[in-house]
Amino acid sequence: MNAQFWWFLSRSSGIVTWALLAATTLWGIFLSTRMLKPYDRPAWLRDLHTWLGTLTLLGTGVHIAAIMADSYVQFSVKDILVPMSSDWKPLALAWGIISMYMLIAVQVSSWAMKKIPRKLWRAIHFLSYGLFATTSIHSLSAGTDRSTLLYQGFSIALITLMLGAIAIRIIYAGEPKTREVISRASVATATAPAAKQTPLPPPPPSVPPISE
Numbered sequence: 001m002n003a004q005f006w007w008f009l010s011r012s013s014g015i016v017t018w019a020l021l022a023a024t025t026l027w028g029i030f031l032s033t034r035m036l037k038p039y040d041r042p043a044w045l046r047d048l049h050t051w052l053g054t055l056t057l058l059g060t061g062v063h064i065a066a067i068m069a070d071s072y073v074q075f076s077v078k079d080i081l082v083p084m085s086s087d088w089k090p091l092a093l094a095w096g097i098i099s100m101y102m103l104i105a106v107q108v109s110s111w112a113m114k115k116i117p118r119k120l121w122r123a124i125h126f127l128s129y130g131l132f133a134t135t136s137i138h139s140l141s142a143g144t145d146r147s148t149l150l151y152q153g154f155s156i157a158l159i160t161l162m163l164g165a166i167a168i169r170i171i172y173a174g175e176p177k178t179r180e181v182i183s184r185a186s187v188a189t190a191t192a193p194a195a196k197q198t199p200l201p202p203p204p205p206s207v208p209p210i211s212e
Contacts, residue, residue, distance in 0.1 A: 006070035010063055011145060015154070017059030018139050021103070022162050024052040025128050029165050033172035053107050060100060092142035095134050102131040132162055 027049040030036055068075050079086035083094035109116065109124040136159060145151045 004072070006066045007072050010066035010070060011143065013059055013063040013066055014139060014143070015151075017056055017063055018135055019158060020052060020056040020059055021132055021135055022158050024049060024056050025132055025162065026165050027052055028125075028128060029169045033169060035168060035172055050110055053110055057103060057107050060103060064100070089142055092138060095138035096142060099131055099135040099138055102127050102134065106131060129166060 027045060030040065031042065031045040031049055034040065034042070064080055067073075068077075068080065073088045075086065075088075079088075079093070081097065083097045084090045086093045105124055106127050109121050113121050136155075140146055140155060143151065146155070
């Protein structure tokens with residue numbers, strides 16, 4: 001086995017997991033805004049969103065396992081679980097640890113969505129946007145291959161995509177309900193005058209004057 005196998009696995013799994021996180025967030029935006037309507041299916045979007053989130057969590061597990069198995073930098077369990085406890089790039093590693101806890105919170109809340117208050121679920125789920133930010137900082141600051149053109153191009157494309165998706169999420173905030181309300185309101189507005197403007201009864205026929 002190559003002496004750097006675990007290091008390569010940790011880097012590749014980290015990059016793939018970063019992309020999976022972006023895909024999970026993107027599908028969540030598709031689901032919340034329904035911007036692909038009528039070509040999407042809510043049940044399909046929800047299942048794919050949950051599946052991508054689970055893959056992201058599994059990818060994070062592979063990433064951590066590969067880091068701990070690598071002999072280039074010796075990481076202890078404390079280094080992996082406690083921010084700023086490692087001697088190797090402590091701040092960069094701390095962003096990754098924070099991202100891990102945020103990911104666990106978001107994913108567990110997704111699995112328990114039907115068992116917790118919806119407001120609590122929404123509050124936790126909004127961490128997804130901060131999660132992508134902290135993961136990006138971790139990847140860019142801890143990655144040893146950030147000087148390569150391929151990695152730089154990938155990072156720029158991924159971050160640009162997510163910034164655009166988040167901007168759309170802000171613009172489309174509440175849009176599915178808004179579209180339905182506007183549509184119903186438009187129909188009601190169009191039919192209301194017709195309902196209100198009921199034809200008046202015809203005037204009574206004029207009585208001819210009686211001749212004397």
